[in-house]
Amino acid sequence: MKEKTRVREVLAAPAAGARYVVKGWVRTVRVGKEVAFIALNDGSCLASLQVVATPALANYEEVSRSGTGAALEVSGTLAASPAAGQRYELQAEEITITGAADEAYPLQKKRHSFEYLRTIAHLRPRSNTFGAVFRVRSSLAQAIHRFFAERGFLYVHTPIITASDCEGAGELFRVTTLDLAHPPLVAGEVDYAGDFFGQATGLTVSGQLEGELFAMAFSDIYTFGPTFRAENSNTSRHAAEFWMIEPEIAFADLAADAALAEEFFRYLCRHVLDHCGEDLAFFNEHIDRGLIERIGNVADSAFAMMEYSEAVERLKRAPVAFEFPVEWGLDLQAEHERYLTEQVVGGPVFIVNYPKEIKAFYMRQNDDGRTVAAMDLLVPKVGEIIGGSQREERLDLLTTRMEEVGIAPADLWWYLDTRRWGSCPHAGFGLGFERLIMYLTGMENIRDVIPFPRTPRHAEF
RNA sequence: UCCCCAAUAGCUCAGUCGGUAGAGCAGGUGGCUGUUAACCACCUUGUCCCUGGUUCGAGUCCGGGUUGGGGAGCCA
Numbered sequence: 315m316k317e318k319t320r321v322r323e324v325l326a327a328p329a330a331g332a333r334y335v336v337k338g339w340v341r342t343v344r345v346g347k348e349v350a351f352i353a354l355n356d357g358s359c360l361a362s363l364q365v366v367a368t369p370a371l372a373n374y375e376e377v378s379r380s381g382t383g384a385a386l387e388v389s390g391t392l393a394a395s396p397a398a399g400q401r402y403e404l405q406a407e408e409i410t411i412t413g414a415a416d417e418a419y420p421l422q423k424k425r426h427s428f429e430y431l432r433t434i435a436h437l438r439p440r441s442n443t444f445g446a447v448f449r450v451r452s453s454l455a456q457a458i459h460r461f462f463a464e465r466g467f468l469y470v471h472t473p474i475i476t477a478s479d480c481e482g483a484g485e486l487f488r489v490t491t492l493d494l495a496h497p498p499l500v501a502g503e504v505d506y507a508g509d510f511f512g513q514a515t516g517l518t519v520s521g522q523l524e525g526e527l528f529a530m531a532f533s534d535i536y537t538f539g540p541t542f543r544a545e546n547s548n549t550s551r552h553a554a555e556f557w558m559i560e561p562e563i564a565f566a567d568l569a570a571d572a573a574l575a576e577e578f579f580r581y582l583c584r585h586v587l588d589h590c591g592e593d594l595a596f597f598n599e600h601i602d603r604g605l606i607e608r609i610g611n612v613a614d615s616a617f618a619m620m621e622y623s624e625a626v627e628r629l630k631r632a633p634v635a636f637e638f639p640v641e642w643g644l645d646l647q648a649e650h651e652r653y654l655t656e657q658v659v660g661g662p663v664f665i666v667n668y669p670k671e672i673k674a675f676y677m678r679q680n681d682d683g684r685t686v687a688a689m690d691l692l693v694p695k696v697g698e699i700i701g702g703s704q705r706e707e708r709l710d711l712l713t714t715r716m717e718e719v720g721i722a723p724a725d726l727w728w729y730l731d732t733r734r735w736g737s738c739p740h741a742g743f744g745l746g747f748e749r750l751i752m753y754l755t756g757m758e759n760i761r762d763v764i765p766f767p768r769t770p771r772h773a774e775f
Numbered sequence: 776u777c778c779c780c781a782a783u784a785g786c787u788c789a790g791u792c793g794g795u796a797g798a799g800c801a802g803g804u805g806g807c808u809g810u811u812a813a814c815c816a817c818c819u820u821g822u823c824c825c826u827g828g829u830u831c832g833a834g835u836c837c838g839g840g841u842u843g844g845g846g847a848g849c850c851a
Contacts, residue, residue: 344810351810364811382801382812399811417802422786423812424800429843430786485849520851545849546776558851637847648847701851746851759844760851771842 316389322358330394330402336363339440340384340415342423350378354386354404357439360446360592364395364403371409382423383415383440428762435766435775443601446593447763450586451751457585458538458559458747461578467561468532471539472521477513478725485544486516487554517542522560522742523676523729526705529562529740530732536561538747546770550759551696553748555768562742568678568687568704571741572664575691575700576617578745579662583613586754594755602756608694609754611661618663620654622646622685625665628658645672646690648697655692662693675719677703678739679711689743696753702743709733 316335324334338356348369353362365388367377380386390406420434421441431438438444462469475489491510492498498505506514521537528535541558563574586594587609598605620628629640629650634657638647646654646665655663670679670686677686691700706712712733713723723730751763761767766775 342812344808344813346808346810346813349809351813353811366809395809397809397811403809418785419801420785422801424786425812426786432843541851543850547849548776549847549849550845552850556851698851744851749851 316387318387320358321354321356321361321363324363324392324404325359325361325402327392327402330392333389333391334404335387335389336365336404337387337412338363338385340380340382340386342382343378343380345378350374352377352380352386352388354388355440355445357445357449359449360442360596361400364400365390365406365409366393366403367406367409371406373409373411376411377409380411381415381417381419383419383421383437384411385413385415386410387412428759432761432767439765442596444762446596447751447755447757448765450590450593450755451747451763453590454582454586454751454754455538455747457582457589461581462534462536462561466534468528468535470521470525470528470532470535470537472518472524472528472537474518474540475511475515476518477511477515478523486519487542487544489515489517519543520558520560520744522562522744523726525560525562525742526729526740527732529564529742530736530738533564534561548770550761551749551752553760553764553767553769556760556764557747559745559747560742562740564740565738566704566741567739568666568689568741571702571704571743572617572619572666572689572691575664575689575702575743575745576662579617579691579700580613582750583609583754587613597756605756612693615661617691618659618661620659620663620665622665622668625650625654629653632657643669643671651690651692651697652694655697656694660694662691665690665692670715673703675715675721676705676712678706679715687741691743693753696749699749699753700743700745702741704739704741707733707737707739709737 318337319334321336321338324336336354336356338354341353341355341362344351350367352365352367354365355362367374371377387410388404388406389408390404392402393405395401395403421437426441431441431444439448459469492504492508498508506512509515518541520541521539525535525537537560539557540555542555544554545552561574561578563570587606594606623642625646626640626642629636632653634653636647636649638649640650654665655661666687666689667680667685668688669684670677673686673688677688679686687704689702690698693699706715709730713730716723716726748760748763752758752760755763757763761769
């Protein structure tokens with residue numbers, strides 16, 4: 315095969331005149347008798363390359379009839395475009411139709427609803443919006459690894475399959491090789507002793523507990539991988555399979571945790587502004603006007619911090635009627651979080667030190683005896699985007715707390731061992747990758763920032 | 776899981792008071808043109824989500840269901 319040049323590179327050429335081979339998919343064709351214009355896109359950037367075809371081509375008739383979606387290989391010479399709309403165009407000398415696309419091609423050169431595009435998720439990456447979404451997603455994933463690598467963090471692959479169902483409150487997907495029609499039974503219950511792992515197992519809902527084990531050896535670590543929740547959640551912000559970033563830092567307290575989260579979040583805002591400009595401009599114009607300004611503000615401003623107790627007081631004094639009650643000891647609802655970040659602060663804000671009753675067992679108990687060292691980062695438009703805490707490193711307090719909330723310490727003996735030998739203050743947080751992408755693109759549905767979304771009743775593709 | 780809304784051509788949608796279905800895009804034909812999701816003319820395309828009911832008559836009103844969307848809870 316002839317070596318190709320990406321459209322992105324061709325469009326960035328210093329001058330016209332060179333010959334190129336470009337391969338991609340047709341976005342639109344505008345046909346005439348003496349000339350046809352083909353917008354060719356290969357996903358390397360948002361812009362398409364204008365290919366100019368003339369009847370001099372042996373297969374001009376065929377080429378001019380190729381519709382939106384067809385795959386073409388074009389050899390030609392780059393020329394300065396005489397018309398407005400593009401700097402360069404490729405004067406085709408030879409065009410091969412690699413894969414034709416007829417009128418049944420579901421992606422037309424017009425606006426489609428996101429709902430419809432979800433039903434053709436195998437083709438939607440060829441659209442402008444989803445091309446931009448998945449380029450930004452890829453770029454952000456690499457930026458996340460770079461951020462941690464620059465700071466000496468160890469990247470750890472925590473297990474996908476887990477036997478501990480007390481990691482969090484999330485419902486586990488079951489992993490089994492048992493014959494579901496005829497499972498082995500003992501006293502009417504399924505006997506997992508005969509299952510593949512000899513015990514009940516499921517897909518992970520968090521890599522945090524294993525991450526803590528590695529932090530107790532490598533000091534600063536992070537995980538970045540898929541996570542699964544079998545919750546029957548039908549919202550624009552929940553998926554059954556999503557990706558999560560979970561750093562864990564040893565010899566660190568909640569303040570250090572929040573400082574890391576802020577540096578991390580601002581780094582990623584700065585990253586898309588500096589590296590995804592074309593796609594961001596597209597989102598800013600078509601999806602969310604004000605996006606670039608909002609991201610820029612976050613990248614440049616220090617984040618506020620507010621005690622949970624103060625947040626409750628502010629909400630109580632708020633001159634608005636909330637649907638849910640505000641009382642010390644109750645969890646903050648989405649409407650409360652939005653009010654705090656959008657109205658009270660007008661920017662990102664950490665809420666810290668929550669009542670221990672509404673938070674997980676592993677969070678470090680504060681000296682007041684009623685709060686734990688937890689933090690949530692709230693951002694305008696989205697609400698909670700990061701949740702983290704300092705972990706309880708004191709063995710006696712941790713085991714007591716586990717018993718209080720009904721988690722058998724024996725099941726997590728390995729977790730408790732880190733508190734038994736060489737324990738130290740440590741902290742970490744979790745960032746939902748898709749929610750980050752939503753925040754940085756303005757896309758409002760999690761199903762539209764993950765290639766093939768898994769949600770209740772949906773595992774197509 | 777709960778609340779609300781929606782479902783009409785391949786896609787995006789309109790459809791008045793209940794009177795028998797329409798536009799744009801896509802597709803076809805022709806024209807025109809260095810075009811810019813080109814343009815102009817003509818043409819083709821319907822299980823009006825399913826089901827039951829009210830009615831002389833239902834895309835339209837009512838009941839049940841399915842699917843999708845928005846919101847809430849759970850959370851990331």
